[in-house]
Amino acid sequence: MIIDVNFVGLIIASIMASAVPLILASCGELITERSGVLNLGVEGMMIIGAISGFALMTVTGSLIIAVFGAMLAGVLISTIFAFLTQTLITNHVATGLALTIFGIGISAMIGKNFVGIPGKEFPVLFEGLKDTIPLLSPILFGHSIVFYFAFALPFITSYFLKKTKVGLIVRAVGDSPESASNQGINVKLVRYACILYGGAMCGLAGAYLSMIYTPQWIENMTGGRGWIALALVVFSTWNPIKILIGAMIFGGLTIIQFHMQAIGVRIPVQFLTALPYLVTIIVLVVISRDSRKIRLSTPSSLGKSFHKDN
């Protein structure tokens, strides 16, 4: 059997495309969690982003408005979460779950009018270079701007956390909000900002799904990707580069198991469908086993409410 290298390239590119929403949502949630806030509303924020992006695109016809609108929608819904958990000091877990349920419900309601409407074509970059290098061309060229942004994001996130002052402050707040507050850092402000940023990234991840990956609106189209993104953050031990690895493994296995099902491999379908979840978690657990590193990178105050009393 002759394998066309460009075909392999195309498969890799499709794996990367399926990893994009996971990377975006995980990197956003990672910043939120690094500041000590556990937002379980990722799935809800993604689906809100997905419907907002699609609806704005259909109504206004502008892709730019749609993409930024989706991010803004993510910001708005995460503001509800931030207000509840930071100002009213509600429980992070319960509030996050409520956010997901709310997001799924309201997106289905808004989405009723958009079912069956075809999406728009999203412009791709470097299309002219698509046939220049075998194998690499389909991987490197001819993707949307969101795609390139997603693959740069883990590195930007890593740089931000390690090398910048603001990143240091985010980590400090996640480590000990009490100490940070006593140092004169405005803990609530930092946490608000991190939650809103996480919301924006989840909104973008949702918009990618409904506008670029499968350009249409389907109810509940995030299909649990928000939960996978959450799991990636934890199992990567809050390391953006490992999120990239995890998202690629997950994306890869999802695509490959589709092909295996199509070829008719004699493995129960249920097992094949479960495979990406199992393997991703096992791999991330294995590469993140160092207990010292876990201790160092886990935000100590994760999920704990902070209230400054005078």
Add this chain to the structure above:
Amino acid sequence: MNTNLKISNVTKIYPGCIANDNVSLEFNSGKIYALLGENGAGKSTLVKILSGVVIADEGKIYLNENILKLNSPSDAKKNDIGMVFQHFNLFETLSVFENLIIDSDEKRESLREKIDTIMKKYNFSIDLDIPVLNLSAGQKQKVEIIRCLIRSPKVLIMDEPTSVLTEQETSELFLSLKKFSEEGILIIYITHKLKEVMQLCDEVAVMRKGKLVSVSQIKNENLESLANKMVGQDLKTIKKKKENNSSEQLINITNLNFTSEDPFETNLVDINFSVNRGECLGIAGISGNGQSELFQVLSGEIISNKNSIEFNKNYIGDLNPQERREYLMAFSPEDRLEQAAIPQMAIFENVALNNFKSSNFFNNGLINESKIKEHSKKIISDFNVNTDNIDLKSQFLSGGNLQKLIIGRELITSPDLLICFNPTWGLDVGAINYIHETLIKINEQNKSIILISTDTDELLKLSDKISVIHKGKLSKIMNAEEVTSEKLGILMGGGN
């Protein structure tokens, strides 16, 4: 450059308690001031007001005749007031340098230079690039001090700085503080340890129940006069009667080893000792030399070889704490709020946690609340716990009262052996006295104690025999009469 800090009529009221009642004080640079008082006397609130963490309800603060507005910690920093908190304000998972740069506006390189200069000047040696959680308590405190010094403060406030330090580290700290004072930094030293006040300070202000009781020169005071002012009543000093104890062995540890997988724990190597009935064995050492591992092995939190621990002629090395309690052992761990009690649970619920078969706290899986409450009331009255509300969450008890409750809970079943780890850590004189009396009483009833402590004075006062733990190894066991604190100090440092 003279610094004058004036506190004028400061009042701070919390629901149910007046933390500071119209306090006025004046400080001048060149001297070291002590602010002395028992836990809950209001010292910490006062210094939190000075550092902007807490805002006073009434009163004014003047620095060099200028009125200060202290609404946040950054206001204090701007006005050159530095503060080292009792509970470190460090970010454990960040590196030392990251901890220092976070609230500084300087460039990395120039800050690093500045830190190096400070460290050289005061003889500190700390690796700036390792995470803070790898530092010892003394080193963490130095990081906090460096953080203050970077801003060249006029006022440096130290809140109970020695509660986590070894004696060696304490004397190092005192040397540094004296140096700072000579350089014109005004130093306010908050403590409840009388000895330190006598050693270090020039003037002392005593607080009691939120009120300022007295301000005086150290040279006019002595330990007793300060203690009486602080507690507000005459304290009797207790001494242990050294008697010939019975020679009947109660517990015998042979070839006990523990190898930990956690790189932050200490391994125990070939531990051998025995304790007779009515005897108190003290185990001294600098914290982090295997004390907590030893405590866990003895209490059964860590299970060891069955034959390595013989208690009352039974081999119990493989039993868990609950099973060991049935053999009449009792335990008082180091961390009162984390290990000994559950802070969010009521007093009586915490009492029920120490559940014996004979105590009948539970009937057919149901909680026998009246039984537990009756039992709790007995503990509270027998052990002088200062509350009558057994439904109170235990986190609202002061350290001293909580420790009394825990010791009471352990002793009310009259165990043969009490193993305690730093039982008076962070307590005030009154509570320490009470706990010491209680421990002496246990010995007088022919019961035994293993006392693991980092407080050498306490060990010398209470023990019949003393051993020193260093890097997970025990020194030979010595008679307490033959031991001096100097000798212990050498052994604790790893000498012979």
